[in-house]
């Protein structure tokens with residue numbers, strides 16, 4: 001048994017390392033000034049795919065992303081970790097996509113890739129934390145969805161068993177393929193790139209598909225296909241409290257603790 | 268009409284996050300001069316509508332079927348998507364929980380409507396589309412912090428209906444409107460909505476855990492950020508929390524760095540807290556973090572940077588190294604406590 005697996009990945013600004021030039025003067029994000037990384041939970045999804053391929057070596061892993069051509073960096077990374085094929089869908093007509101338009105474009109691209117047994121992706125991307133694209137792709141492809149997946153327990157013919165990590169515990173579910181699975185942060189970490197694959201893929205170019213290649217209804221793409229509009233962006237002006245500056249010394253801290261005890265806030 | 272999708276707790280009660288949304292939904296509905304409805308899908312719901320009326324719900328839609336509990340995506344999707352098509356609400360609100368975040372996007376995709384996740388505020392207002400020279404009134408403002416710096420975005424869905432948003436537990440206040448509020452209840456025939464294909468995913472085991480970490484109800488929270496530096500240093504925060512009788516919270520940066528468990532994350536995409544005392548240790552005070560803690564009674568900030576934004580909302584600021592200040596706090600407390 002071999003499996004055809006599509007893994008959805010995204011290049012995201014590293015929100016942990018936001019510097020002072022991360023913002024443009026008009027309040028929009030200066031993406032160019034942010035280091036770009038492989039979205040962490042997408043790496044976990046890739047690992048799940050690699051585990052399947054390890055068990056069923058004839059399986060084929062295609063990684064798919066929507067983004068600018070510089071997203072080649074994460075495609076190369078995925079190939080070096082063991083993915084077989086990398087595709088970027090990239091077109092000015094995708095600009096301004098919200099999650100609905102994004103999931104539509106991704107679903108069109110997945111249809112073009114052809115037969116598949118499962119679509120995997122990270123639960124959410126760190127630049128938005130919305131967790132919307134996975135379920136929306138599933139709906140568009142009319143696939144059952146299994147979100148918050150943590151561990152793959154069993155894959156046997158068309159039968160898959162997974163655990164899900166939820167707010168209040170762990171659930172084990174089974175389904176028949178094809179399905180869409182989103183993988184959560186507590187899933188196993190992704191293996192490192194192989195040295196020989198790194199070398200081999202150092203200059204690899206991803207396949208780049210434009211909007212026409214995925215045969216969409218054009219009005220469902222980009223800004224036009226996005227029902228959510230940003231009405232305004234406000235800078236938050238901090239209501240400055242008249243706070244007390246406590247001297248950083250034993251006496252200062254002791255004074256603070258005494259005040260808090262007196263005010264019945266602690267003690 | 269405004270529709271709240273209600274979630275159930277393990278023992279079949281309406282979840283707090285849903286009741287909070289009923290309170291918010293009630294005030295939005297009153298402002299719009301429209302009704303508030305709530306959909307409950309579950310098994311053996313008995314007279315669950317009585318839990319909802321006091322929050323000002325005019326109409327409860329109830330689907331009672333063994334296939335609807337515990338929650339699974341497809342059966343709930345079948346019900347909610349059909350109910351929305353039949354009743355055409357202007358607004359649908361759901362909890363930003365494992366359930367709401369699984370279901371809402373699938374619904375929005377199906378109806379091709381807009382959805383905003385993790386809103387921190389919801390308001391009604393107008394919207395002008397200058398490019399189309401069109402004015403829209405009574406639009407739902409879906410307000411949430413936006414990525415990058417201290418900015419808040421107001422998002423609208425002018426053209427599509429329903430306008431959908433998810434909100435985390437604790438963000439809105441749960442308030443009984445009137446113990447004797449008169450609502451009505453419609454029983455939906457679940458078998459009319461559910462198909463065989465909706466059984467595609469089967470639950471074969473469930474291990475429900477009592478949440479081990481419960482920072483939501485702590486009256487004192489010692490919270491650590493990236494500036495705490497390591498998981499080992501976080502131990503000090505646990506010690507301080509223990510002597511004060513509080514809990515330990517964290518920023519997303521601290522969680523991502525592995526200093527603390529995900530359940531401790533406070534903020535827009537974590538837990539919202541309103542403790543009596545919030546001690547922010549090595550936290551810069553990004554807008555996403557403040558969204559989850561700025562209603563705290565008193566805030567103490569311990570930070571090496573006098574310019575850290577968190578200091579601006581702190582009642583007490585100590586400029587210094589967490590690793591030095593926290594042990595001193597513990598020592599002083601032990602000396603002064605009654």
Ligand SMILES: Cc1cc2nc3c(=O)[nH]c(=O)nc-3n(C[C@H](O)[C@H](O)[C@H](O)COP(=O)(O)OP(=O)(O)OC[C@H]3O[C@@H](n4cnc5c(N)ncnc54)[C@H](O)[C@@H]3O)c2cc1C
Pocket residue numbers: 015016126127128129413414415491492493494495496517518519520521532533534535536537538548549550551552553554555556559569570571572575587588589590
């Ligand atoms: C979509 C999205 C959702 C998000 N949701 C959340 C959320 O729910 N919760 C959340 O917290 N964040 C969230 N974030 C991340 C948020 O934007 C910030 O990146 C994060 O809150 C920063 O955490 P921090 O203050 O710990 O780290 P930093 O910003 O790195 O700040 C560290 C602070 O520690 C101080 N410091 C350093 N060393 C010491 C020392 N020895 N002693 C004392 N002080 C020291 C520094 O001066 C600095 O002020 C979200 C971001 C995005 C994009």
